[in-house]
Amino acid sequence: MHYRLYSENPESRYIEVECRIKTGETETLEVQLPAWRPGRYELQNFAKNIQRFGVFDSAGNPLLFKKITKDRWRIQTQGETDIVIRYNYYSAVLNAGSSYVSEEFWYVNPVNLCLYTDKNLHEPCILELVIPANFVVACGLKQISEPTQVGGKTLLAKDYYELVDSPLLASPTIQSRSYKIDTTTFYVWMQGNIKPDWHRILMDFEKFTAAQVSTMGDFPESEYHFLNLILSTPFYHGVEHRHSTMIVLGPDDEGEGLYTDLLGVSSHELFHAWNIIRIRPQELLPYDFTKENYFTTCFVAEGVTTYYGDLFLRRSGVFDDVAYYRELQVYMKRHFENNRDAQQSLVESSWDLWLDGYEKGIPKRKVSVYHKGALAALILDITIRKKHQHKKSLDDVMRLMWQRFGIPFVGYSFEDYQSVVEEVAEESLDWYWKDCILSNIPLENHLNHALSWVGLQMVTFSDGTVHLQELENERAILQRNKWLNSDV
Known part of the structure; x- marks a missing residue:
């Protein structure tokens, strides 16, 4: 697959795409544009941003094609071994999963605008950028050519999965x-x-x-x-x-x-380099870009990552205690003040990310896999630390998950995560799975039971607001220091 991106008028926000494909002499070929992107588990239907679409043989003659789903096309190749698909993509949105083009800079998420064929998913991809010569490209992909006098850079991906997992920024001022x-x-x-x-x-x-x-x-x-x-x-x-x-x-x-x-x-996103990029739920291996990929363990992917993102800032000395407590209190306030009485469990809200996970939704229905998930991770971490006097912790769980599922890249199930947790804890944790993960039982009691061991307490006021406070207890302060300063 060879993609060539250029923009004749960047201020129009349109990126022109030329996609060159070797057909293998098939009479018909189906091409697909992703309907969603990894990292955001909702259908985004990127095809809605395509204005023009055409297919041509190597001599520039048009070929017949038909759209067979909202983002899939069937092409009559007429025996041509090489075809070119030309289309444009409207790139006018600035968020961490979009694309945007202007005179000043380019920002491209290839998952938004790069077509694929089912049989080419595991083959190398070339991404050619026709950009001004003074633009510098920031991207994780390997650069295989230097810019020419008229501009342009070429990047290489090992396969389509790497291509669409590699956003880029390009500008002369980066x-x-x-x-x-x-x-x-x-x-x-x-x-x-x-x-x-x-x-x-x-x-x-x-x-x-x-x-x-x-x-x-x-x-x-x-x-x-x-x-x-x-x-x-x-x-x-x-x-x-x-x-x-x-x-x-x-x-x-x-x-x-x-x-x-x-x-x-x-810090949060860096921990994802292990947790979800490599330690990935088995339902997401491989990604199916055509439809929802339902899974129940986003409380691990996002909740554990949210917990560790700030904890690592404290452990490393970037945050002091006050800064860390401030972030911890944010999770508490967002969960307890907004979703204390929500009907869904963490596994149900993980599944329903694909339904309305990124919208406010109706009252008292869902919980945040980020905020409640982080609080559930905190409870688990301190529970393991308390039993083993800090000699074991959630760190051991994540290292085992990395060694057994991340390095071999085989995907884990909810039952796999349960098994690893209980192996580290050296006991059954039925109460944890039942109360914190699989039901909608409020977390206050379990959370404060865990926090009390490290000299902290969440206080709930009569108006429903919450506040995190320290307890003056020498034994608890000692445990808190071991928790917040633990090191391998």
Whole structure:
């Protein structure tokens, strides 16, 4: 598969796409555009952004085709071994999963606009960008050619799955720095009206990255890219990818709030390099881009990751206790003040992400796999620590998940996760699965029971609001310090 992207008028927001395919001399060929993207479990129907669509033989003659679903086309190849599909894609949205083109910069998520055929999913893909010669490309894909005098760069993906898991930024003003942890080089890219404090950024990023790598044992990739797009308006969004993360933040006032957001989302997305990119539910192996891929364990994929994102900032010394408590209180407030009496369990809300997981929804129906999932992870972590006096923890669970399911990349089931947790805990945790994961029983009692062991308590006021407070107890303070400063 060879894709060529260009824009005759970037301010129109249209990207022109030429997709060259070797047909294998079949009489008909079906091509598909993804209906959703990894990292956001809802149908987004990217085909709605295509304005023009045509198919041609190697001589430029049109070929007959028919649209057979909302995002699938059947082409009459007439025996042609090479065909070209030409279409344009409207790229006018700026979030961490979209595409956008302008005179100043390009931002492309290939999953939005790159067609595929079922038989070509595992074959190498070439992505050719026709861009100005002074544009620098930030992307996790390998660059196989240098820009020519008229511009352009060519990137290579091992297969379609890698291609659509590799967003890119390109501009003449993008800024970058890098650092190295063990054998992996990490790149931090910044696009926007901002003057980064690189000394502070690199110091803090090195700390939380080293803490994560130390806990998990090794890093999945030889390179990793933090792709940051900083807007002038308020924004907060990040998406995980195989060897990168796409992050969109704002406003670009360079205030402390923006920097805290950068740290929080970056640490969260980095932990996804293990948890969901490689430690992946078996229902998502492989991705089926044509329809919903239902699974019940998003509370592991997102809840555990949310818990660890901020915990690693505290463990590494990037956050102090006050900063960590502030983030922990955010999960509590968002869950208990908004969804305390929700009817769904975490597994039900994981499944229903595909229905309305990213919308407010009707009252008292669903819970957030991020917020309640993070609180459930906290309860589990402290439960294991308490029994084993910090000699075992949720860290051991995630390392075993990495070794058994992530490294061999075989996919895990809900039962697999249960089995690993109870192997580490060395006991049955029926109460945990029943009360915290499989039912809609409120978490207050289990949460405060766990928090009390580390000298914390969630207080619920008469108006339903919650607040996290410290308890003055020397024994509990000692346990809290071991929890927040634990190191492999």
